[in-house]
Ligand SMILES: Cc1ncc(C[n+]2csc(CCOP(=O)(O)OP(=O)(O)O)c2C)c(N)n1
């Protein structure tokens with residue numbers, strides 16, 4: 001099954017390399033990985049989606065947690081969380097088809113972000129299912145290019161567990 | 174105070190109590206060597222003759238001392254030569270700091286002369302590593318390096334330093350305490366009392382418990398605790414290869430080693446146990462045999478410092494992530510005195526019926542017999558450092574280890590060439606003890622260049638080559654599993670005695686039983702390094718054996734060829 005894992009890492013060069021290396025070495029199946037700055041300076045947040053059974057997912061979490069630069073890690077699969085992905089799709093859109101495509105886009109709350117002669121770029125946001133079905137719906141019109149960000153996730157309600165130790169100024173306790 | 178990068182590094186070594194480092198210079202780390210020139214009163218640099226030896230020696234030093242081992246190599250080929258040794262330290266969780274030179278910062282990424290992506294190469298085989306781009310970072314990085322290497326589940330780390338960073342002068346005001354937000358090895362070192370109680374309950378419910386003692390006992394210095402626990406709970410103790418010398422083998426509760434070449438009765442005991450108490454071991458495939466059939470009736474209590482080991486290979490009933498020493502102590506306090514006499518007697522009976530460690534009376538020199546003689550002649554007081562192959566297994570089986578932390582071997586990686594340089598490191602760590610390097614004729618030829626080192630520094634290591642003129646373990650597998658099609662198993666060997674003499678070391682040869690005894694006694698008396706070429710039977714196999722893919726229950730004691738030979 002799919003496991004959604006949120007990882008906070010120190011923002012160092014090579015961190016991504018360590019994570020990728022671990023996945024390769026242990027032959028874990030990565031479905032997507034999205035990374036960007038978090039609300040805390042110096043800490044990036046990753047959302048990693050892996051295909052794994054329960055025990056495997058537990059191992060993924062424990063092995064990732066051993067990486068020195070991993071500050072905190074949570075498998076949120078079983079927790080109430082929201083997850084979103086964004087896709088940009090460049091669709092062939094001759095004059096005569098354009099309205100039809102735009103109507104469909106509207107159903108999915110997709111934004112038109114570029115209109116060029118013969119094609120348009122649509123931006124759609126949602127969970128994986130929504131993106132998948134959107135892609136299937138517009139496929140017959142001719143998808144010229146598709147790019148997806150991979151899933152980002154966040155637990156509902158309370159804040160994520162804080163890291164074991166906060167980086168603070170001043171001498172350590 | 175103004176200090177150069179190189180000085181900060183060396184100050185850090187001194188501050189951590191390092192007195193001997195093993196290394197090899199090269200362009201990128203010449204500034205470090207230039208600084209070493211001025212630290213000779215505080216730091217003893219041992220010039221190995223190949224960087225692999227530096228890593229192995231640092232590994233041996235670390236295991237034998239309980240401190241961090243340090244090795245140094247230059248960029249490019251220097252670093253790549255370290256790889257095998259560092260990979261071994263990684264597999265066996267040995268605290269080693271590898272200092273490596275790198276091309277100057279302005280050449281990084283340009284495929285400069287002797288540029289290798291050294292942190293990239295080392296990344297999967299170190300606990301952590303750093304490319305230090307500013308000398309200002311060095312106080313923090315060095316502090317973190319020692320901290321990470323020697324805490325939690327220990328392991329090697331690498332500090333890669335561009336040549337000009339060694340030379341860079343910066344303001345230095347001491348080493349900051351390590352603060353790494355994602356690394357808190359201290360948490361979880363004390364066992365959770367509810368889990369200790371749960372473990373005790375499981376122990377109470379068991380009639381046939383076994384303690385499986387691993388490498389962790391050494392690292393946690395939990396010898397006394399293990400002994401007290403085993404005695405109070407009256408539970409037989411069986412060790413992994415790395416657990417050898419964690420529990421006195423002459424103890425009535427000791428049944429030796431488990432696994433591929435474990436004692437038959439030990440393997441049977443593990444197979445039939447209703448409870449395994451696994452202490453600081455990781456259920457490696459060489460221990461478990463075919464995993465699906467491993468200890469199928471046993472509940473499992475697993476204590477390890479590394480949470481990722483719990484449940485990794487076998488499902489556990491009680492998993493405790495903690496330091497062994499306080500955990501075993503807590504367990505001992507928790508339980509009542511127990512009596513498992515019928516179970517202990519049962520295993521003794523198996524041992525009586527199938528004495529795995531009995532050695533046949535023969536004219537010819539059997540390798541196991543040679544090991545037994547080393548045991549007798551050294552009064553069992555030697556530290557044994559083994560290589561990989563048949564001789565390794567015989568050394569684990571037929572020397573009996575009553576003294577703590579006196580057996581060192583390349584276990585997880587199984588790297589031939591380990592023993593000789595490692596024994597040099599061991600000797601530097603424990604100068605007052607006898608160090609015997611027990612090594613095959615094949616393995617010795619992988620790192621024999623360090624004969625120059627033992628001569629130069631008069632390192633008193635007794636090198637016992639168990640010379641079967643073969644890659645014996647290869648021959649054994651080809652005999653058993655490839656219908657005796659011997660391919661690249663025979664060795665055309667040099668004259669080892671002359672080789673020793675060429676290096677200025679006494680060399681002794683024995684090929685009869687009486688000569689073996691004579692040579693061993695003589696070697697023991699000679700102060701300083703000695704090489705012994707102990708010519709043994711070429712076809713003897715290591716038994717007992719769990720053939721690859723078999724279960725512990727299917728341990729075999731010997732084979733027909735063997736039977737016929739001695740009929
Ligand atoms: C570096 C390395 N290469 C290859 C092997 C595979 N291997 C394991 S045991 C062995 C034979 C060792 O021969 P020798 O050192 O003479 O010891 P013996 O088995 O004869 O006692 C080989 C080739 C290894 N473990 N390490």
Ligand SMILES: [Mg+2]
Nearest residue numbers: 613614643645
């Ligand atoms: Mg051999």
